[in-house]
Amino acid sequence: MYNFNYHRAGSVDEAVALMAKASDGRFLAGGHSLLPTMKQRLAQPTDLIDIGRIAALNGVKTESNAVVVGAATPHAEVNASAKAIPALMALAAKIGDPHVRHRGTIGGSIANSDPAADYPAALVGLGATVKTNKRTIAADDFFKGLFETALSDGEMVVSVSFPKPEAAAYMKFPQPASRFALVGVFVARTSGGVRVAVTGAGPSVFRVKAMEDALKAKFTPDAIKGITVPAKGLNSDIHGSAEYRAHLVNVMARRAVAAAA
């Protein structure tokens, strides 16, 4: 790890101001993606702005129609407190290992936009809204690609608002070594329709429109039995070819529907 300047921000405004002054700054929340990269000397930020102790960013609030999770809330807290959306609780319980779940945060996860992270599937699957220090962004517009989001320079995630679904479930086939999602599928049925969001399989989270339409007509696993996603463009590595990932999308989607129904 190279030397860097450490700042602890007391508020969102202070954090954003510190970032504006840094020549190559990064927000630090749980640090579970950033610090390993720095330890390997693959990242060399000049400044770390620690937002982990900003009270306003911490905690899970249950509103009448939504669960709002502060950006610096660790996964274990979501697992314990997001009772209004059991599928979200269950997803948080399957992220990483206990260390990661007690340090890693939702804001850090989605801002990093790892293609195999679990949270993007929940955000897109539930049609969540991301609130930043500047604006609100629909989850569908937030994830732009491999490690790429709609966040502009110096923009910071403040919270994520998840609308309560009628029924939802997340099914994940873990990459055996890292336990990230080789393929994870989040299925949610809401008054407005059905959403099917896939993580791990592609460069970024994506929806499967054909499955959503079929499930809107009939919310059963069999309704999507014949619906596959093309392998072309999917991720391929030593843990799974694109062809296998495409197959798993269907299997995990059916299992998610079965669990949600």
Place this chain on the structure above:
Amino acid sequence: MVENGIGARVRRKEDFRFLTGQGTYTDDMNRPGQAHVFLLRSPHAHARLKKIDARQALAAPGVIAVITGADLEAAGVGPLPCGWQIFNKDGTPAHEPPHPVLAVGRVRHVGDPVAAVIAETRALARDGAEKLVVDYDPLPSVTATAQAAKAGAPAVHDGAPNNVCFDWHFGDAAAVDQAFAKAAHVTTIDLYNNRLVANAIEPRAAIGEYDPAADRHTLYTASQNPHVIRLLMGAYVLKLPEAKLRVVSPDVGGGFGSKIYHYAEEALVTWAAKKVGRPVKWTADRSESFISDAQGRDHVTHAELALDKSGKFLALRVQTTANLGGYLSTFSTAIPTYLYATLLAGLYTTPAIYCGVKAVFTNTVPVDAYRGAGRPEACFVVERLVEKAAQEMGLDKTEIRRKNFVPKSAMPYQTPVALQYDSGDFITHMEAALKLADHGGAEKRRADAKKRGKLLGVGLSTYIEACGIAPSNVAGALGARAGLYESAEVRFHPTGTVTLFTGSHSHGQSHETTFAQLIAEGLGVPIENVEVVHGDTDRIAFGMGTYGSRSLPVGGSAIVKAMDKIVAKGKKIAAHMLEAAEADIEFKNGTFRVAGTDKGLSIGQIAFSAYVPHNFPLETVEPGLDETAFYDPKNFTFPNGTHICEVEVDEDTGAVQLTRFVAVDDFGRIINPMVVEGQVHGGIVQGVGQALVEDCIYDPTSGQLVTGSYMDYCMPKADLVPSFQVATNEGAPCTHNPLGVKGCGEAGTIGAGAAVINAVVDALKGFGVTHMDMPATPEKIWRAMHGKAAKAAE
């Protein structure tokens, strides 16, 4: 019956310090004035090393020195030695290219050390290393075992045509050919025994220190055998007299073989400490361990089993290509030869066996012994063939084994591949395992699983291994460049406590407990009065260290011999003090007694008398009670057993869940059943790991290690395995060592892999699957179920 003696489930004496974080590992040690070294390692699999410009690095803050391979060569530092000489089929010796401490002229694998930067702190050393300007000229590389010897493959070493280190064979080719000619059935198999990374929890570390006043060097190192390191480094690399060199291996956090060898970093810090006049410390980080610790396995094998029409084995023919990596690690050449081909008889009466082994150099991390070392590879070949033969001939998996097992009545049994099994009762442990596994209920479980969308498979594997390589003269005749005995010193103190100095080294094997139990049993001393000392060449007479499940059969036997000397001397002292004839003195449960009387003295009283010799036979007996013994075994020991595994394969995804795992092992006599169970559990997990998840993968084009971190190298985790059911059979103890023990450290790893793969193949038999290479990943299984060709991910 002695309390806490042989057979007792004594809690581990060492656990208190480990569980309270008070162990002392090499990296916990800091010597006064210590500097730190960072090793710059090759980013290329293969390149010409043209020039190293150290000027900027030397000017960097805190940098004390930069050392290159050229500096070491100029100082007369020798290459790292290979400890076992192998001869080719034609009688010529194997090609043993030099393995420099730091690369000279060429780098041969990613991670090959190129230069050492010594600085005030580890971070400054690393910063300094980034300022080194190294001029590489990248060369094409070869990493795959099957490609290395092909025409046109890049040459890893000049003077090793086709990258062949040796082309060796063993057994009677003509007898095998004759048997195949009259065989009713021949079963063939092609398999890959996947390469593994050892992944001890403690990364390697070393500190070199030089005392100019005494002109003595000290090396602290995370090693399994400090005396061997002292011998190899002192005699071959640094040319230091042993009396001037002390090697200490303090607490060591696991080795699994990877800490047996003499590594470059050990010689480097020892040499550099004198050069810079300060202690020099090196500690690997995990990424560095992946590219610098010797790796394991990596065999490509074609094997054929000839059977008569009843299913009786007639002959076995095996041809293996073994990948040795970029250089020869210390015992690399012995593993795919004498620890592999000699085990191909398995538990069976196969009368004729022939094995050819071509060992190849590649642009990969060197390969050496990894838990089991050659024997898991042999077991996998034999047990996959037996399973496949049974399937092809319509024989039950237990029946084909019963038909071919060496019967207990045939012991001692001479195999056609040199080994003579002294003991074993194979049918008994197989029957016990079948019962423990409720094998009779397997078909019902299979039907139940099918209803849940799961394919149940049952896998059986039987194994035999050879532990405690011996005797030294035979090993020497086969090419070993070291002896294979062990030493022990039992030192009574005046007030009756005992220090045991053992040449074995504990890095997780519980010697501090097991060996203390031997003392408690043999001398009647309370276990809390026994201190076990290991891992320091200044304190222990000599030692060959711990590997190959040798510590109890060899090291434990040395302890027994030393105790015998203590008792013999004690009898003389007791005879004097009790005014009786020496021949009338009996020793039992810690008391010397005149036979047939109630006159006796405790061993504590005898020890006191030995050190305060007021009433003592000084004319004929020396004072003191301190005895050393060296034990050179008459033969190997042969642990053996049966593993049964049940798996459920998810029909939709190909994922495998282990639902049952049974091991019934014959380790001879058991000293501490709890310790043995722990060794078996850990061994099984490593075997299951190889079978299902672990895989060391190099990119075929760039030669980069793809699985260079835990994000991609999958370690077996707790949820991979069920609760094990294990048992032992003590009915066939070793006949040639004083304890009747056989060793248990590697058995789990040897038997488990074949059991798991046999189970997976059994689960998939409905799809016409006859073999599955390790690791049996979900995608491989899914492809096999859907008739898709195995496909490497692009």
